[in-house]
Amino acid sequence: RKEVEQDPGPFNVPEGATVAFNCTYSNSASQSFFWYRQDCRKEPKLLMSVYSSGNEDGRFTAQLNRASQYISLLIRDSKLSDSATYLCVVNSGGYQKVTFGIGTKLQVIP
């Protein structure tokens, strides 16, 4: 089993739709979780951290389910500008080993 697994997609959704991605992780000792966004041929940029209590930033909501070992990202009212690849990042280990998922590609269509 991979350390971090994501559905690569692509997810093709119409503008205004709500879309959700999940990311599963295998190491139950993982300590922190993030969603990064990567536009085509660009570098990844932090979208949001994922806290145990969940967190929301505008149209974006991230949640953590430790019992089932997954994190989720919900995007409401999708915009064309949301089209990108969303990377799940898990930190684990005593020295904070960083593992990226393969990324989920989102295409918002007019």
Added chain:
Amino acid sequence: EAGVAQSPRYKIIEKRQSVAFWCNPISGHATLYWYQQILGQGPKLLIQFQNNGVVDDSQLPKDRFSAERLKGVDSTLKIQPAKLEDSAVYLCASSFHLGADYEQYFGPGTRLTVT
């Protein structure tokens, strides 16, 4: 605030040749990362430095890859000799400190093509 700088942006070499990449992190950032991102995949951590010490290089192919961060600031990543499967984007990132909650800031990457 200046971002993470990398050079060159693009490099084309033949297999068995050598290549080196340079990274200048954000000023004051103690932690520096090198990643390899193959087309269609997520970034794979190659090596992680805290100041000028190596924290994790478990996924660095040490028979051909080497990296250093002298004086705890700039870093270089070298491949010698290159193979076709090394074709990828090499991303450098830095964060303020070693720790789970510190955001990583990425440079624009170096796109390497090995022919």
